[in-house]
Amino acid sequence: ETGVTQSPTHLIKTRGQQVTLRCSSQSGHNTVSWYQQALGQGPQFIFQYYREEENGRGNFPPRFSGLQFPNYSSELNVNALELDDSALYLCASSLEIAGNEQFFGPGTRLTVL
Amino acid sequence: GESVGLHLPTLSVQEGDNSIINCAYSNSASDYFIWYKQESGKGPQFIIDIRSNMDKRQGQRVTVLLNKTVKHLSLQIAATQPGDSAVYFCAAPTDSWGKLQFGAGTQVVVTP
Numbered sequence: 001e002t003g004v005t006q007s008p009t010h011l012i013k014t015r016g017q018q019v020t021l022r023c024s025s026q027s028g029h030n031t032v033s034w035y036q037q038a039l040g041q042g043p044q045f046i047f048q049y050y051r052e053e054e055n056g057r058g059n060f061p062p063r064f065s066g067l068q069f070p071n072y073s074s075e076l077n078v079n080a081l082e083l084d085d086s087a088l089y090l091c092a093s094s095l096e097i098a099g100n101e102q103f104f105g106p107g108t109r110l111t112v113l
Numbered sequence: 114g115e116s117v118g119l120h121l122p123t124l125s126v127q128e129g130d131n132s133i134i135n136c137a138y139s140n141s142a143s144d145y146f147i148w149y150k151q152e153s154g155k156g157p158q159f160i161i162d163i164r165s166n167m168d169k170r171q172g173q174r175v176t177v178l179l180n181k182t183v184k185h186l187s188l189q190i191a192a193t194q195p196g197d198s199a200v201y202f203c204a205a206p207t208d209s210w211g212k213l214q215f216g217a218g219t220q221v222v223v224t225p
Contacts, residue, residue, distance in 0.1 A: 033211075045213060092156075101159050
């Protein structure tokens with residue numbers, strides 16, 4: 001176990017709805033990254049937070065947003081859900097910046113109908 | 114452009130044999146590479162990494178080889194076991210903050 005937890009495990013939403021996914025980082029880790037993993041593909045970087053500030057994002061539209069809290073837990077919010085948003089959403093926590101191992105949570109499986 | 118990709122989508126290996134998983138990359142600026150293992154229903158798990166100033170690194174039953182000339186790295190698993198059945202990804206950071214770019218993955222199936 002990596003010490004990174006995510007909730008919920010599974011979620012079913014309908015197109016147009018909004019969803020919030022949660023991640024609890026490993027103790028002491030101040031950096032969290034979110035990834036989207038479509039079925040049969042590798043994870044795609046969504047964005048990263050460092051000490052509550054967004055620290056870069058990948059090629060995802062603004063309807064994907066996030067928050068990181070003082071205790072370093074974080075949220076991923078997706079508005080106006082589309083069918084293609086169906087995927088496994090992974091968060092990964094790390095200490096400080098590059099060169100440090102990222103620890104992944106088990107993911108949240110989101111299905112959009 | 115930057116890309117990290119794998120050659121084979123599925124690798125079938127007999128238990129006890131060695132496995133070799135290959136990965137090609139295009140970004141010469143990547144200074145380290147990472148191999149992850151993802152079992153069904155779980156997040157990626159770090160296996161081993163290698164810095165760009167190294168050609169080879171060994172771990173427990175795993176060896177990663179890096180050939181910078183042809184921009185290729187491989188993961189070798191010795192004496193493959195049923196517990197090694199999983200999808201294996203190579204990944205590389207795209208910036209100094211460690212944002213990772215992953216390949217599509219290779220499914221390793223260990224047969225008795």
